[in-house]
Amino acid sequence: MAQGSARSEAKRAQIRHGATRVFLAEGFAGATTDAIAKAAGVSKQTLYVYYRSKEQLMVDVLGSLLARLNRDHAVLEGERSVDSLPALRATLVELASEVLEAVSGSDYLALARVIIADSPRVPEIGRLWAQTITGGIRLVVAGLLERAREAGVVVVDDVEAATRLLTGGLLTYVLPDGIVAVDGPVAAPDRERVERIVDMFLRAIT
Amino acid sequence: MAQGSARSEAKRAQIRHGATRVFLAEGFAGATTDAIAKAAGVSKQTLYVYYRSKEQLMVDVLGSLLARLNRDHAVLEGERSVDSLPALRATLVELASEVLEAVSGSDYLALARVIIADSPRVPEIGRLWAQTITGGIRLVVAGLLERAREAGVVVVDDVEAATRLLTGGLLTYVLPDGIVAVDGPVAAPDRERVERIVDMFLRAIT
DNA sequence: TCCAAACCGTACTGTTCAGTTTGATTCTGC
DNA sequence: GCAGAATCAAACTGAACAGTACGGTTTGGA
Known part of the structure; x- marks a missing residue:
């Protein structure tokens, strides 16, 4: 059954892919299993062979998305170079631009919307999101600041607060602004x- | 019909109050009209006398909550005094504490969750939220910074960016962190x- | 070529729920 | 008290939808 297993994994990915599109577009409540089956190019019967329920399917979909983002x-x-102030500046600008671009995409916003809406019902997904995605970005920034501090480039006693200030100041354009701006x-x-x-941030820590 | 109208308004408020509890606890999809009627102490029939549909009821509920928050x-x-650096500092700390306390309440978080989840379906609510609540807080901070700048207390060329930096840095504890932290x-x-x-922020603009 | 497993489409079941209907009951002003 | 309005409880309707059953079709290995 080695081949059977391989084929199963392909089908599973196919279902997951179709379900992802529908869940991101419609949310959990709005996504019907008929629509998911159609989007995945699969019969509803097959869908229920691979997943026990709609809820389990969504957990798999969100988990996969989070893993990929991670x-x-x-x-x-x-x-990333942080050896001098100009280098740190260039690094932060570059990193911020990359993150903002990724995070402004409609897919990311749709994912955030679904997770926020359903976190009361599926708490582990919310926890995963907070720990990996937003927490992950903060970890990267905090690591950079720490290294810059050790190199004597910046003076910052509370790295966590500084990280919050920068990431928060940048991400506020996306959350909460972008997430409720459906049109435009x-x-x-x-x-x-x-x-x-x-x-401005650098002026605070030099 | 002056009294009839007054009584109508009281009933309307009663329904709105009960519906608020259910909507915040269960979200739009999870809230059944039976549960709303029961929570409001009103028959379902009466509910539909005052509101044409469940959706219209939710718009009224969210609109009222936003108006109150506003x-x-x-x-x-x-x-608020911003005439000197210590005064500005005290003002900002005080304001930040008040806002953070209000915004960390479970009611506020539940409201945010509902609005974010349903903003694709009811865009005007999302727009109202962005313009009044988060935008309102920024307006207050921006006003303070502007006055402080005119008083020569701080040096800031881009007031909007500075406002984002401070409010974003503070609100990041609530959004995204708090909104997905259902337990605890x-x-x-x-x-x-x-x-x-x-x-730290003040060091950036002095 | 044959067989068995996987898959497909469709129709069905049972449930949930928004919104309506009905018919009785309680307020309110006069 | 007494009309008339407002409200109530409960049953009903129709639609949507998760999950299942069924019978036919494809696929892939021996």
Whole structure:
């Protein structure tokens, strides 16, 4: 049954992919199993062979999305220079731009909307979100600030507070602003504004 | 019909009050009209005399909550001294503490959850939220910073960016952290941490 | 070529729920 | 008290939908 298992995994991915589109577009309550089966190109019967219930399917979908986002964010950590103030500035601006672009995408916002809405019903997903995604970004920033502090580039006694200040100041464009702005594009800050915010932040810790 | 109208308004408020509890606890999809009628101490029939549909009822409930929050926030604007750096600092710390306390309440978080979840379906509520609540807080802070700038207490060229930095840095404890933390209390920052964040922020604009 | 497993489409079941209907009961002003 | 309005409780209707049953079709290995 080695092949059977491999084929099963492919089908499972196919179902997950279709379900992802429907869940992100319609939310949990709005997504019907008929629509999911159709979007996945699969009969409803097959869907219930692979997943015990609609709820379990959603947990798998959200978990997979979070895992992928988490892998993407891990990449952000890479080699970033913080040895001098100009280097730290460039690093922060670059990182902020990347994160903001990723996080302003309609997929990310839809995911956030679904997770926030259903976190009372599926608490572990909410916890996963807080610990991996938003927490993950903060971890990267905190790591950079820590290294910059050790290098004597900045003076900051409370790294956690400083991290909050920067990430919060930037992400406020997305959350709460973007998440309720359904019509029209999300007003993510342009690069110039990001630079001004980073500069202002740096003035606080130098 | 003056009395009839008055009595109608009382009943309407009674229904709205009961519906508020159910909507905040269960969300739109989870709230049944039977539960709302029971919570309001009203027959379902009467409910449909006062409101054409469940959706219209929710719009009224959310609109009323937002209007009340908005009135509360208007109070925050009051007379605040920004004539000197210590005065500005005290003002900001005080304001931040008040806002954070209000915004960490489970009612506020439940409201935010409902609005975020249903903003795709009822866009005007999302817009109202963005413009009045979060936008309102920013307006107050921006006003304070503007006055402080004119008084020569601080140096800030981009008031909007500075406002984002402070409010974002503080509200990040609530959104996204608090909103997905269903179990356990929200980890709102204590006063000491608020002071550290404000101090750090002030260093950026002095 | 054959067989068995996987899959498909469709129709069905049981339930939940918004909104309505009915018919009785309680207020309110006069 | 007494009309007339407002309200109540409970049953009903119709639609939506999660999950299942069924009978036919494809697929892939021996």
